[in-house]
Amino acid sequence: MKQSGGVEASIKLVRAGMVYRTASGPVEALRDISLDVERGEFVSLVGPSGCGKSTLLRIIAGLRPATAGAIRVDGMQVMRPISNVGMVFQAPVLLKWRTVLDNVLLPAELAGRSPAGYRQRALDLLRLVGLGDFAGKRPHELSGGMQQRASICRALLLDPPLLLMDEPFGALDAMTRDDMNLELLRIWGEGRAPGGQRKTILFVTHSIPEAVILSDRVVVMSQRPGTIAAVEAIDLPRPRTVETRASEDFGRLSLAIYRALDRGKARASQAGIAEARQPGGGIRAQS
Numbered sequence: 008m009k010q011s012g013g014v015e016a017s018i019k020l021v022r023a024g025m026v027y028r029t030a031s032g033p034v035e036a037l038r039d040i041s042l043d044v045e046r047g048e049f050v051s052l053v054g055p056s057g058c059g060k061s062t063l064l065r066i067i068a069g070l071r072p073a074t075a076g077a078i079r080v081d082g083m084q085v086m087r088p089i090s091n092v093g094m095v096f097q098a099p100v101l102l103k104w105r106t107v108l109d110n111v112l113l114p115a116e117l118a119g120r121s122p123a124g125y126r127q128r129a130l131d132l133l134r135l136v137g138l139g140d141f142a143g144k145r146p147h148e149l150s151g152g153m154q155q156r157a158s159i160c161r162a163l164l165l166d167p168p169l170l171l172m173d174e175p176f177g178a179l180d181a182m183t184r185d186d187m188n189l190e191l192l193r194i195w196g197e198g199r200a201p202g203g204q205r206k207t208i209l210f211v212t213h214s215i216p217e218a219v220i221l222s223d224r225v226v227v228m229s230q231r232p233g234t235i236a237a238v239e240a241i242d243l244p245r246p247r248t249v250e251t252r253a254s255e256d257f258g259r260l261s262l263a264i265y266r267a268l269d270r271g272k273a274r275a276s277q278a279g280i281a282e283a284r285q286p287g288g289g290i291r292a293q294s
């Protein structure tokens with residue numbers, strides 16, 4: 008991938024692999040993942056359920072160590088949970104005894120900063136995602152989609168340069184989701200020049216249209232063990248708008264990704280058959 012001014016990519020994976028050790032034996036989640044995400048780039052990951060998308064975000068964030076290969080964020084080897092990252096998990100994981108506002112303020116406390124200094128920003132973020140009236144509520148008083156929006160505010164509180172987002176809009180209805188997509192592009196910095204001004208975002212989704220509307224590139228993963236089946240550049244003009252979704256190019260790119268997903272599935276099932284035929288075939292854990 009091209010890199011600007013000799014600056015290393017924001018995220019760099021070199022032949023990364025991940026094998027979970029479970030009571031019933033090793034589970035190979037990821038194999039041989041090499042990927043550079045540039046600073047300021049918006050990259051989406053699509054792939055079948057269970058292909059290792061969440062695992063990939065976890066090893067980049069340093070929440071789990073990869074079992075093979077190397078991972079660097081901003082040129083630094085990932086050895087432990089990284090700071091300066093906003094993470095949105097597949098499930099909202101809010102603390103149920105805290106108000107929505109206090110949940111959003113949590114990263115400030117964890118970073119040893121005064122939450123009071125972030126209060127206004129937290130309230131502004133909540134208003135931005137339509138939760139202005141819910142700051143004082145507890146998480147159980149919110150729907151799943153509203154909780155997820157609160158967890159997005161929490162990830163944005165400290166304005167991190169890197170966002171790792173795991174199906175953040177999966178629980179939202181289609182219309183809210185479309186609105187949130189365009190809002191996320193604004194937060195990312197779509198209006199600003201490409202490069203350092205924008206956040207770097209790695210975004211997991213099940214939705215091909217969502218991946219296309221948001222991304223600079225879409226990485227298509229194969230079935231487990233997840234490998235990179237294809238990388239599709241999304242050369243649609245920015246800023247993207249509601250009209251973008253109706254364009255011919257949008258349809259063409261969506262179809263290309265759909266086909267790449269299908270090829271990834273076919274390839275994985277062929278590999279599975281070949282592996283099963285070999286004596287002693289199957290998954291071996293890497294150390």
Ligand code: ADP
Nearest residue numbers: 027029034036055056057058059060061062063
């Ligand atoms: P995705 O997010 O693409 O649906 P995951 O990364 O959640 O996939 O999971 C990839 C594979 O790894 C799945 O087969 C899943 O069962 C397995 N897996 C995920 N987390 C763990 C874990 N903590 N322990 C054991 N196996 C896991």
Ligand code: MG
Nearest residue numbers: 060061062097
């Ligand atoms: Mg997942």
